Amino acid sequence: MLASTxxxxxxxxxxxxxxxxxxxxxxxxxxxSHLPLNTVVxxxxxxxxxxxxxxxxxxxxxxxxxxxxxxxxxxxxYVQSLKEIAIDVPQQxxxxxxxxxxxxxxxxxxxxVDPYRASYGVEDPEFAITQLAQTTMRSELGKIKLDNVFxxxxxxxxxxxxxxxxxxxxxGITSLRYEIRDIRxxxxxxxxxxxxxxxxxxxxxxxxxxxxxxxxDADKIEQVNSATGKAEGLTILSEALKHKQxxxxxxxxxxxxxxxxxxxxxxxxxxxxxxTNAGDVTGVVGSAMTIYNTLAKTIHGNAKDQEDQEExxxxxxxxxxxxxxxxxxx
Numbered sequence: 001m002l003a004s005t006x007x008x009x010x011x012x013x014x015x016x017x018x019x020x021x022x023x024x025x026x027x028x029x030x031x032x033s034h035l036p037l038n039t040v041v042x043x044x045x046x047x048x049x050x051x052x053x054x055x056x057x058x059x060x061x062x063x064x065x066x067x068x069x070x071x072x073x074x075x076x077x078y079v080q081s082l083k084e085i086a087i088d089v090p091q092q093x094x095x096x097x098x099x100x101x102x103x104x105x106x107x108x109x110x111x112x113v114d115p116y117r118a119s120y121g122v123e124d125p126e127f128a129i130t131q132l133a134q135t136t137m138r139s140e141l142g143k144i145k146l147d148n149v150f151x152x153x154x155x156x157x158x159x160x161x162x163x164x165x166x167x168x169x170x171x172g173i174t175s176l177r178y179e180i181r182d183i184r185x186x187x188x189x190x191x192x193x194x195x196x197x198x199x200x201x202x203x204x205x206x207x208x209x210x211x212x213x214x215x216x217d218a219d220k221i222e223q224v225n226s227a228t229g230k231a232e233g234l235t236i237l238s239e240a241l242k243h244k245q246x247x248x249x250x251x252x253x254x255x256x257x258x259x260x261x262x263x264x265x266x267x268x269x270x271x272x273x274x275x276t277n278a279g280d281v282t283g284v285v286g287s288a289m290t291i292y293n294t295l296a297k298t299i300h301g302n303a304k305d306q307e308d309q310e311e312x313x314x315x316x317x318x319x320x321x322x323x324x325x326x327x328x329x330x
Contacts, residue, residue, distance in 0.1 A: 036076050042067045049115035051078035061115050078119040084111050084176060087126055089133045091182075094141040096149065103184040104141065108133050108164070109176045117172025125173055129164065133178065136163045146189070153180055 036042060036050070043066060044050055050062040054074050062076075069076075091105035110129060112118045122128050140159050144152060157178045164175040185193070 047082045049080045051119045053077045080115040094138045096146045098145045100146045106180045114172030121171045
């Protein structure tokens, strides 16, 4: 009979707590189910603070360890945990600065720093913090556009923590950090963003392809110009070798190049391969000039043969005689 009466009396209270939310139910169950009885000698666990009232008035806060209370007069009214607490902030709708509705939720990490204020400063600390986090989140999201929500996620978390700490200081609670857990966009907005990303990737691919074609054309033009320059250089060299001054200039250039080559020896590698007559500049230049002379003779011979052939062709052409009309018969 007594048990059924107690259950009937507790049913309205539980219904009221459930209607206010899970945070209130958790706080109420934790505060009421873990209140210790006054057994004169009490052992307070680590990271807990017990708020004691004497004849209905605040008396002291028991520290961890052994504590002694007066029976009947003293009563443990609140038990506050000093550990870090993680609170689930329920999902809610928010509107950005560019009028896009989205659903967002998160997790709030807080800690009680003043058991007295947490007990007497607010009726339900966790419920108050949760509501403050939700309103602050909506307010901060209304200041930024949708494109900046994901980019400024870290700064958004910091702003929410700063606003919560400013309001919860009177409650003896400090917010350590806030983390946005999930951001859900409307399906149409999500599809539009996906199409925008695909368009940006196609544009980037087209630009890279055009740049590749442009670089290939530039390399081709450079190769053609290099080949043309080499051909012109060889033509000029062949014309210069026909004259004596050209041979002297080629001899001086070969000697200068041979001497300058010794300045770059042993700069990169320690292994050197040198000819036996490395110091005989005259001999090396003479060998080079022999090659030049042979080349010049060949060029002169070919030029002379070509001139002779042209002369023979000119002389072998038949002479055109004036045409004479046959005598007419009378």
